[in-house]
Amino acid sequence: MSDRRTELEAAPWGGRTRRYDLIKEGVVAVVIIAILAAVLSTLFGSPDDKQITFKDWATAAPADFYATSVQELAGTSGTAGYGAPYNTASDGVNLGPLHLAKIMGVTHPVDTVNDFVITPLTTVSNAAPVADALKLWQASDAKQQSTWATNYDTALTKANQDASKVPTGDYGPVPELAAGLLTMAQAGSLDGALLSQGNYFQSDNTKQTLFLGDGSYFNDQSTASNLQGDTWGMMNETGRYPGQAWLWLYSFWYQIPPFNNGDSHPFGANADAWIMVIMGALSLGLIIMPLIPGVRSLPYKIKIHRLIWKNYYQEENL
Amino acid sequence: MNLKAVYIHIGWFQMSITNLVVVLSMLLVFGLALVLPFPGNKKGKGQK
Amino acid sequence: MSTGIEKEMWTTKLRKGWQKNLPVEKLLPDTQPAYVASWIYMFGVATLASLGVIIASGLWLSFEGASWYHFSSVGHFVNSIHFWAVQFFFIFMVVHLWGKFWMAAWRGKRMMTWVTGALAFVGSIATAFTGYLIQTNFDSQWISYEAKDGFNSVGIGSKFTVTNFGQMILLHVAFLPVIIGVITLIHVLLVRSKGVVPPIDAFNKELGERK
Numbered sequence: 001m002s003d004r005r006t007e008l009e010a011a012p013w014g015g016r017t018r019r020y021d022l023i024k025e026g027v028v029a030v031v032i033i034a035i036l037a038a039v040l041s042t043l044f045g046s047p048d049d050k051q052i053t054f055k056d057w058a059t060a061a062p063a064d065f066y067a068t069s070v071q072e073l074a075g076t077s078g079t080a081g082y083g084a085p086y087n088t089a090s091d092g093v094n095l096g097p098l099h100l101a102k103i104m105g106v107t108h109p110v111d112t113v114n115d116f117v118i119t120p121l122t123t124v125s126n127a128a129p130v131a132d133a134l135k136l137w138q139a140s141d142a143k144q145q146s147t148w149a150t151n152y153d154t155a156l157t158k159a160n161q162d163a164s165k166v167p168t169g170d171y172g173p174v175p176e177l178a179a180g181l182l183t184m185a186q187a188g189s190l191d192g193a194l195l196s197q198g199n200y201f202q203s204d205n206t207k208q209t210l211f212l213g214d215g216s217y218f219n220d221q222s223t224a225s226n227l228q229g230d231t232w233g234m235m236n237e238t239g240r241y242p243g244q245a246w247l248w249l250y251s252f253w254y255q256i257p258p259f260n261n262g263d264s265h266p267f268g269a270n271a272d273a274w275i276m277v278i279m280g281a282l283s284l285g286l287i288i289m290p291l292i293p294g295v296r297s298l299p300y301k302i303k304i305h306r307l308i309w310k311n312y313y314q315e316e317n318l
Numbered sequence: 319m320n321l322k323a324v325y326i327h328i329g330w331f332q333m334s335i336t337n338l339v340v341v342l343s344m345l346l347v348f349g350l351a352l353v354l355p356f357p358g359n360k361k362g363k364g365q366k
Numbered sequence: 367m368s369t370g371i372e373k374e375m376w377t378t379k380l381r382k383g384w385q386k387n388l389p390v391e392k393l394l395p396d397t398q399p400a401y402v403a404s405w406i407y408m409f410g411v412a413t414l415a416s417l418g419v420i421i422a423s424g425l426w427l428s429f430e431g432a433s434w435y436h437f438s439s440v441g442h443f444v445n446s447i448h449f450w451a452v453q454f455f456f457i458f459m460v461v462h463l464w465g466k467f468w469m470a471a472w473r474g475k476r477m478m479t480w481v482t483g484a485l486a487f488v489g490s491i492a493t494a495f496t497g498y499l500i501q502t503n504f505d506s507q508w509i510s511y512e513a514k515d516g517f518n519s520v521g522i523g524s525k526f527t528v529t530n531f532g533q534m535i536l537l538h539v540a541f542l543p544v545i546i547g548v549i550t551l552i553h554v555l556l557v558r559s560k561g562v563v564p565p566i567d568a569f570n571k572e573l574g575e576r577k
């Protein structure tokens with residue numbers, strides 16, 4: 001565009017004007033939108049699927065809860081092997097050679113053995129076998145604990161999470177600990193113990209959420225509500241409510257190769273990081289769009305502006 | 319609205335009917351804003 | 367009026383700049399250029415109005431607490447207003463964005479108007495996201511569980527912890543709305559200060575004559 005044109009477009013308008021009541025327009029807009037929102041609220045309400053508690057989980061899917069507790073003890077759960085910011089068990093997701101999470105370090109330490117199982121169990125008075133198991137566990141060294149937990153985890157997985165089909169073996173107190181935690185969860189006292197970790201004020205639900213996500217029950221509920229990321233779940237809401245439709249582009253990348261290629265491929269395994277970078281770049285692109293050649297010329301080529309200003313163009317013979 | 323949602327599913331594309339309604343109404347509103355005549359568009363005060 | 371020394375004063379500079387760029391006649395004019403005659407101009411105001419309804423209903427929710435709406439029918443209604451106003455907010459904002467794009471409304475030194483608008487868009491997405499995290503229902507449990515991986519993957523998760531309810535509620539009701547409010551204020555003041563952008567073909571005659 002010529003500088004002369006820019007000057008003209010920037011200068012205060014010297015042409016014809018019309019009456020325009022900004023404040024009235026604004027007030028009318030607020031009233032109309034408040035009414036529209038009130039009508040939709042009365043007709044449809046808003047989504048509110050009940051939260052899942054550990055009691056819900058342990059009652060509805062006890063075998064899944066039990067097996068997850070064993071995984072937390074054996075260090076085979078998703079959280080136990082996550083890496084930063086929770087622990088150092090793995091390097092975590094990368095952007096090629098860049099391990100950003102690892103660089104930022106372990107800022108929210110989570111020790112699945114103690115935080116998820118042992119410490120909560122110590123906050124309640126347990127039945128004799130559980131209390132004895134706890135004593136035995138606490139009196140043993142880390143190597144012994146790990147051997148027991150790994151043995152039992154492997155055997156339980158082989159038995160398809162059916163504890164009654166696990167052959168006898170060198171499991172130490174692990175079966176009793178998991179059973180104790182199951183009882184505690186079913187009684188409804190695990191949620192609070194996970195949250196408070198011995199404190200009075202507490203507002204960080206990280207430990208609960210990570211533990212909940214390690215099992216299958218929570219994931220199954222989300223699949224049933226179509227909330228899984230690989231099926232556009234990011235855009236969806238529970239029930240028939242509209243979701244975050246504005247996340248369509250963010251959600252889109254998860255549906256196509258190479259990002260949906262699964263965990264065995266470098267892009268599939270690190271899709272979260274790559275998509276974050278792509279969306280960051282695209283957001284920046286939107287912000288500086290008027291500087292991007294090609295895109296910024298589109299309004300001149302596809303003349304929707306002739307429609308928008310059709311009256312003015314007619315009146316002025318432009 | 320707490321019923322199970324209905325989805326349209328074409329290949330890798332999937333969207334809930336409700337989200338589709340939102341997107342279509344956005345396009346519709348945009349289209350209408352372009353073509354509907356603006357009221358009160360009487361002669362402006364000639365101020366040349 | 368101002369002698370040599372006063373010209374140096376910051377206060378004087380601010381007052382002069384303000385008077386020059388945004389006198390009250392420009393802030394609250396009673397006329398607009400004749401070309402401001404299309405429904406598409408309504409969407410900036412509609413977005414602003416939706417934001418007003420969002421803030422009003424959100425303040426009400428804040429006074430009652432995050433779990434109120436689970437057990438109170440009034441609470442559920444106020445929560446619903448908040449929810450639907452957000453849907454309207456985004457619908458209007460996107461139509462507004464499309465409109466301004468096809469008008470190439472960044473012309474005539476209005477680049478910063480576009481930039482602040484786009485920042486408001488990106489910031490609103492972040493704000494809405496934290497809102498979904500503090501619904502204290504199944505949806506927020508799931509969103510926090512899923513979203514943590516995205517933020518952790520690029521290291522942001524070490525400071526922005528989506529599974530930390532306390533952090534999310536503070537950001538949603540304090541930090542982020544203030545940011546959106548300030549950006550929106552600058553956006554609207556820029557529009558008023560620069561005046562509504564003239565049509566793309568408005569100066570064809572003038573420029574034709576000069577050639």
Ligand code: HEM
Nearest residue numbers: 407410411413414463466471479480483484486487562563
């Ligand atoms: C919080 C969200 C937003 C609010 C409350 C808002 C509000 C407004 C208002 C009230 C106006 C003047 C009336 C009009 O032309 O519609 C305006 C103008 C404008 N908006 Fe926005 N806006 C928002 C987001 C955006 C976005 C996302 C963009 C584009 C990326 C944008 C770009 C513009 C531009 C370029 C103008 C100037 C138009 C001109 O000079 O004619 N705005 N905005």
